[in-house]
Amino acid sequence: MNKFVTIATLAAALAVLGTGIGVSQQTGQELKGLRGGVAPEVDLAPGDVPKQDTAGRFSRAYRQQPPLIPHQIDRYQIDWRTNQCLGCHDWSVAAKQGAPTLSMTHYLDRDGRQLDSIPGTRWFCNQCHVPQADTKELVTNTFKPSTDVK
Ligand code: HEC
Ligand code: HEC
Known part of the structure; x- marks a missing residue:
């Protein structure tokens, strides 16, 4: 059971990493990271410096x-x-x-x-x-x- 829970948590964590979207524990606000929630394998034009x-x-x-x-x-x-x-x-x-x-x-x-x-x-x-x-x-x-x- 414990093993299952660990694997499920890991899978959920990976899913979040994959999309780059997370939720701030403090504010509940959706955090999209510097890539705006776009998956790492998608090429993005560099942002303005x-x-x-x-x-x-x-x-x-x-x-x-x-x-x-x-x-x-x-x-x-x-x-x-x-x-x-x-x-x-x-x-x-x-x-x-x-x-x-x-x-x-x-x-x-x-x-x-x-x-x-x-x-x-x-x-x-x-x-x-x-x-x-x-x-x-x-x-x-x-x-x-x-x-x-x-
Ligand atoms: C781990 C974080 C950190 C690193 C790495 C770091 N600093 Fe700092 N620095 C600070 C902080 C915090 C302050 C303000 C508080 C203090 O003076 O300790 C500061 C203050 C300074 C000041 C102002 C000093 C004054 O008295 O007004 C200068 C100039 C400075 N750092 C340059 C550098 C240089 C150059 C490097 C690399 C060799 C460097 N720092 C590395 C965090 C860092
Ligand atoms: C050619 C000399 C020179 C080099 C090399 C240099 N600095 Fe400076 N730095 C200065 C001078 C002069 C000032 C003060 C400028 C002013 O008052 O406007 C300054 C100001 C600073 C300050 C602001 C300190 C404060 O108290 O507000 C920081 C932080 C700083 N430098 C970090 C760096 C870092 C990091 C590097 C390397 C990446 C670096 N400096 C390389 C000459 C230099």
């Missing part, structure tokens, strides 16, 4: 937000050996380059040890930092920073 806003800096929407990137990044390579962002933002060169220094949180490894060079957990900058652009949210939501709900 939002235009980056490089005039000034956007404010953070909440205190802990990774700041958005105000400059272009398409020429800065990041792979397992090279990280060109560090050529300006690492503590050892930032002053000379006139760039903001990485905050010290970026030099803690996963065990909380302070390092002099950036640990693997912060290596891929654009996992957290994205170029700034004023775009429509992917999922409608009512998020407010805590300072606005006091």
Whole structure:
């Protein structure tokens, strides 16, 4: 019986993955993913790439937000050996380059040890930092920073 239930759940999960449609547990809203619910085997034309806003800096929407990137990044390579962002933002060169220094949180490894060079957990900058652009949210939501709900 248990085995049957597991298989049935798996089949249901696969069916949902196949169509790319899911239902948010919090809002009950239908989520269609970036592909708008179109199955992965169907080729889609790439969507419009939002235009980056490089005039000034956007404010953070909440205190802990990774700041958005105000400059272009398409020429800065990041792979397992090279990280060109560090050529300006690492503590050892930032002053000379006139760039903001990485905050010290970026030099803690996963065990909380302070390092002099950036640990693997912060290596891929654009996992957290994205170029700034004023775009429509992917999922409608009512998020407010805590300072606005006091
Ligand atoms: C040529 C030097 C240079 C390189 C390379 C560079 N940056 Fe920057 N970065 C800057 C400067 C200068 C600023 C400040 C710009 C401003 O105030 O408008 C900045 C600002 C930022 C900010 C905003 C910080 C804040 O507090 O608002 C982020 C985030 C950032 N960069 C991330 C990156 C990432 C990620 C890369 C690599 C993909 C990168 N930068 C590569 C020079 C650089
Ligand atoms: C795991 C997510 C994560 C990664 C990976 C990451 N950052 Fe950050 N970054 C943050 C957050 C969150 C903040 C704001 C809070 C803080 O300073 O810790 C931040 C802050 C910054 C700031 C602003 C510092 C300041 O004091 O104003 C810069 C510049 C920056 N990051 C650049 C980078 C660069 C360059 C990389 C890649 C080498 C990188 N970050 C990797 C999450 C990340």
